[in-house]
Amino acid sequence: MRITCPLCGDRDRREFTYYGAADYLNRPGMGAPAEAWDAYLHLRDNPAGATRDLWYHEMGCAAWLVVNRDTVSHAVLSVRLVTDAQAEGGAA
Amino acid sequence: MGADMRYSGLRVIAEGLRGNRGWKPVWREPEPKSEYDMLIIGGGGHGLSTAYYLAKNHGIRNIAVLEKGYLGGGNIGRNTTIVRANYFLPGNQEFYSHSLKLWEGLEAELNYNVMHSQRGLINLFHSDGQRDAFARRGNAMITQGDDAELLDRDGVRALLPYLDFDNTRFPIYGGLLHRRGGTARHDAVAWGYARGADKRGVDLIQNCEVTGIDISAGRVTGVQTTRGAIRAKKVGIVVAGRSSQVAAMAGLRLPIESHILQAFVTEGLKPVIDHVISFGMGHFYISQSDKGGLVFGGDLDFYASYAARGNLPMVEHVMEAGMTLMPMIGRARVLRSWGGIMDMSPDGSPIIDRTPIEGLYIDCGWNYGGFKAVPASGWCMAHLMATDHPHEVARRFRLDRFASGHLLDEEGTGSQHNLH
């Protein structure tokens, strides 16, 4: 598996650290109920197919990335900077 | 046991003399009925043992197991076969202790040779701090009623002289020996439970994929399948590896993320590794199968995946860890590798519980430890479905524990998907 970092280009998977589903971008507000925190931290769609997850280009530019992947084929479909994804309306 | 007695040494000899023409199919191939008392979705180890114990312990025989492929074709047929009861946390301890006791009687119970081999499991440690942690774990195991012995360096050397004891990064200080730990023949466990369930009247229905779960007024009423609709009062989801997809049919979102765990087998070698050895600091563990292959694995690839195959960086890492621990295996050739789909829960412990839907139960989240749990998981899931109360040894495997904070974080790393 290789991931194309928007800043660094096509790189080996070993340069990146997986963080988890893109749900982690939707952090509840301070006053959110416990159920919202449970959903944010624990509950997942966990799709077999197209998914969106967060990766950190640890051994590259240190950017946080939103990666569109296929969990069945391991194909990487598209990669964006988290900052770009959030600038276009918050949630990924 | 008498009623189940179909296999014996004498029978093998007699059939050998008669050209093995006397063996009969081990289970029926029934057509699904339109209604059952209970349905188990998933014909793997856990689903089959659930059906077996529903029939055996609770006398509930009007049951079907629905399997989308063939019986035992999932993770029960592909794993590193380790059986142990070396857990630390109350909640896990009593469950795995119960499971190991069931393993110890399983062959007599099922009249099926599951090749359970209590060859001893050794967890290595490499520092004073780790020794303290292992001594504490060993004491917890003994308090639970299981066995543990703390070995010093010479004690490990006496059993495993071929390890590299003076590795610069991870010199071996000793190990925690769990003599009752060992291995078993993985698919024989599925077949043994399948035969026992079939014999008690359970319909084992293969090539029958569940495509929908019928719910009316908050209560389950049956399922839709590729072989037609089937009504039932109670339905159990026992499909680790596909839990999120099946639960979604009932509108549930689970605290599960599916990850890939790779394992490897070498060509057959003469007996060389007598135990199960775990090298936690290198994320490596190994045993030798009765056919002679070295069976070994490592850690997760660490990204969500349903590919059932891993990537090369983890292959390289596992091989490096193996060479670090026991350079003697460097000339062995790897025959094959595979990647299993693991139901990873946020705290690394499983779930056996009711769901918010009346009559719908779930058994999932086995992380990378489902094989040894097969007997007790079925035992406890059957108890739950039959009585609507959690079994004593599985009462902490709650679905809502992540929301309530009653976690079972055996590794002590936290309760988030990226931490296990």
Ligand SMILES: [Zn+2]
């Ligand atoms: Zn980069």
